[in-house]
Amino acid sequence: MYQESYALVVGASKYTAPDWDKLTIVPDETQLVKSELERQGFDVKVVNDPDSDTLLKSIREFFRTPHPRDTRMVFYYSGHGYTSKTDHMGYIVPVDTPDRDGADFFNKLVSMQEIRGMLPFGRAKHILLVFDSCFSGYIYKLRKNSRPSPDEIYLNDIDRPGRQFITSGDEDEEVPDKMDFAQAFASGIDGMADLNHDTITTASELGYYLKTLIKPKGLQSPQYGVDPGDKERQEAFGGDMVFVSGASQQTPPDASTKVAAIEPNGAELPGPRGANLRGLGDPESHDADVFKGVEVLYYRKLADSKLVTDALENAHIPYSVTAADLPDEFITNGIACGPDVPLPALKALAKQLIAANVPLRKIIRFRKPSEKPSRLEVLAITKEAAGIQALTSPPLTVAQIDKLNACPVSLQN
Secondary structure, three states, X not given: OOOEEEEEEEEOOOOOOOOOOOOOOHHHHHHHHHHHHHHOOOEEEEEEXXXXXXXXXXXXXXXXXXXXXXXXXXXXXXXXXXXXXXXXXXXXXXXXXXXXOOOOHHHHOEEHHHHHHHHXXXXXXXXXXXXXXXXXXXXXXXXXXXXXXXXXXXXXHHHXXXXXXXXXXXXXXXXXXXXXXXXXXXXXXXXXXXXXXXXXXXXXXXXXXXXXXXXXXXXXXXXXXXXXXXXXHXXXXXXXXXXXXXXXXXXXXXXHHOOOOOOOOOXXXXXXEEEOOOOOOOOOHHHHHHHOOOEEEEEEOHHHOOHHHHHHHHOOOOOEEEEOOOOXXXXXXXXXXXXXXXXXXXXXXXXXXXXXXXXXXXXXXXXXHHHOOXXXXXXXXXXXXXXXXXXXXXXXXXXXXXXXXXXXXXXXX
């Protein structure tokens, strides 16, 4: 399936500026991840405590080195991250980054946009980027939060190119300064994430496993997603990286790198690493049946905070997130739909938003429904769609939603 396998594991622990706590657990994490990836047949390079120049150079060399197409590549980063409050851009933090008010602060950071921009240079079939750190994943369009179905894992999915992402936390959380995520990652690729026990673990299964295993602890919500790219690349990509279950049984680990399957309960203490990535839910398939085949796309506004994402997750509604076009003062207040969207899905979405006190003021039909098949959009709507004045009409009620018999051309009080 793969001719070659390469991994770059970066650990940042010995920070020099007072704003950035030293992360004493990181060396153990990187050693654990290195050992498990080597069991999986990866040629692993470890970079410890890189400064900004070294980090950028290492990433560039990793992705720009020519490899055969049938290659898989894993980039794993453990260390601090940072999120800009102005544009929600996420950054990873090299050890020589100054305090946040330092003149050279942003020059030292490495943005998610920079890293994503290097991916086209990688000719490998599958690339997986894993971040055990704090940053905003706002730049990425994340995979729907539904459980991956083993029935949908076909050979052509595995053969297609894929660019995938996993991160250890959700926005405003604290990532514990412990090895839970690294241990779960290692045990997951070793087979614990293999949903249908076919001895093959995909990156999608791994992302779902990490989320369902760690989220119940109450401190982290791991996220997984795909590189959005442009429309052409979205259609061409969609492949899934594959790991072989039980690799650690073939190569016994030593005591210092034992792969442990961790349980989803047990108290944890928050550590110094905050985690900022937009949220997904983790529904079981029976909770999301009315949304099967329906894309729910949320145009996120910073002013919404977590109101909308919490509403969707609490109802186990699978969704994706993208950037909103309107200025942030226009908060989320509407749903757009097409006539092909199942009525139960539209009603369930609208009622959940109303129940969560999202000011749902309007439901409208897409101008060109054929361009957005089977889609529901959660977004901000302005007066006359002009983007100048906010809607001030009274919010819709559950009674109005119950009377719907299809996606309305326009429903507003």
